[in-house]
Amino acid sequence: MRWLRKNFWGMAILAAVTIVTVLVVRHYRQSGRMTILEAQAMDMSRMKPPVGVAPVAVETVEPQDFTASVTYTGTISPYSDQDIFPRVEGLLRGLTAYNGDRVRQGQLLATVYAPEVGAEAQAARYAGKAAQADVAMARAEIARSKAAVLAAVASRVRTESESASAEAEAEAAKEAIASAEQELVAARAESEYWRAEIRRMSSLLSTGAVSQEGYDREKAQAATADAIVAQKEANLRQSKSSASAAEKRAAAARAGVQAATEEIAAAQSDLQHAKKGLVFKRAASDQASSQAAAAAAVSSYRELRAPFAGVVTRRYVHPGTLVGPDKAVLNIAQMDRVRVQANVAEDDVGKVRLGAAVVVVSASGIRREGRVTSISPAADPASRTAVAEAVIHNEDGKFTLGAYVRVHISVEKLDNIIAVPSQAVIVRDGRSYIWIVRSGEDSGGGVVYTCPMHPEVRESKPGECPKCGMTLIPSRRERGKKGTAHLAEVKVGPSGGDRTAILSGLSRGDRVIYAGFENLNEGDPVQPVPWGEAGPKTLPLPPPTPAGGKMSHTMRM
16 A cells, blocks of 8 residues: 555556557557557458469560660770880979879879979970071071162163163254254354455455445454354364263263173072071971970989870879889770670671670679670680670679679660560570460559458558558459460570560460479469569459458568
């Protein structure tokens, strides 16, 4: 009593919680749904498959296009790989790449400390710049020589014009002299006439035959004629003086033309000399540029760059090591594409063609497609195999170097032929057989699912029973009727990986058993059921109970 009084309120609270829980469960439990205890109390012995009905996996076959293939083990190799060698000798610096690092094409990987190489490159650059300056000076000299030639030509044109003008003036002066001489001769003749007339008039004046006035007129005429003679003599002297001056100018002009011609010849000679100098200086500049380029190339050898995008697979040396052209620093493999090489048996080599489709599957199930790119023309005499190679994409890097893969190579294409899962073919005494289902309906196509314990529950998709929580299974109508097993002899054709072509022995619509046939005998009743990797997902329905009820058991694999 003492204990009861001490724990009265705890016991009261526990009883109240129990009563509330029972009321809540009764209020919210769906009608007909079993409790956990009810479900555990079920007679699970009734959940066994019916005796003599074997669950099997079935596939209904139809003619279709089929590609036969051969399968071999292959090895992943890089599309290309290259050891990176320094081309100059020196101390290795700045090497930060490690195995597994991805590098870009042209990425700087390391440098080689070789100061003498840099000095030679700098000296070659300076020599190249000096040679280029000499070429520029030679071109300027050519430009000056051309200008001098043009100036000399212009001078000769000008002097030739002046010479022509002076010659014309000299000719005009000669003509003026001739005219003045003729005029002087006429004037002198006129003067002689009047002098004779004066002498005659003077004698007549002394005899009084003429008047003094008449004599004076004649004398005036004679004086005029003498004045004209003096004028003509002056004109003649002036013409001769002008002709002499014109002749001098013409001679000077001719000398100027000659000098201009000689100046042109000298300028042209200078121009030719300048052009030859340019040729030599340009050749020297080209040589210096080539030497500078060669020195720059040698200087660039101090930088080790990635020849292509890839992955560093090996690192041979460490920074600070003395390296040279005979010591590799890194190995880089191109991995965005890889080569898959398989040793194909000599019986299959003749079937493999360049360009044939290839499916490569890694150990983890990654698939890649490609084409046969090469077939070795020589077989290995020891293994009697030849190497077939395919190139596949590997941008994600999931195929690693040296990994083993399965290589499915397409060798033949068959049209409108029946193909079955390869596991369905049974070989006995050199003959091939396949189990098929007769007089039954396939389990495929079921769309109504029901509960083994509550057949009134009907759903359009798999799930759990809302009353007892058991997994829903296809109803008897959708699961189809039972059939019997029959072993049919077939003629097997080429294989295509997990499927095999059947040349004869099967017809369109035959239901081939590809799993669950291990213990079958001819005529055994079988029931097609859904199949998983570990076996049947459900067992066949049991026969109806006397009350018309139905039971089934779902096997959760």
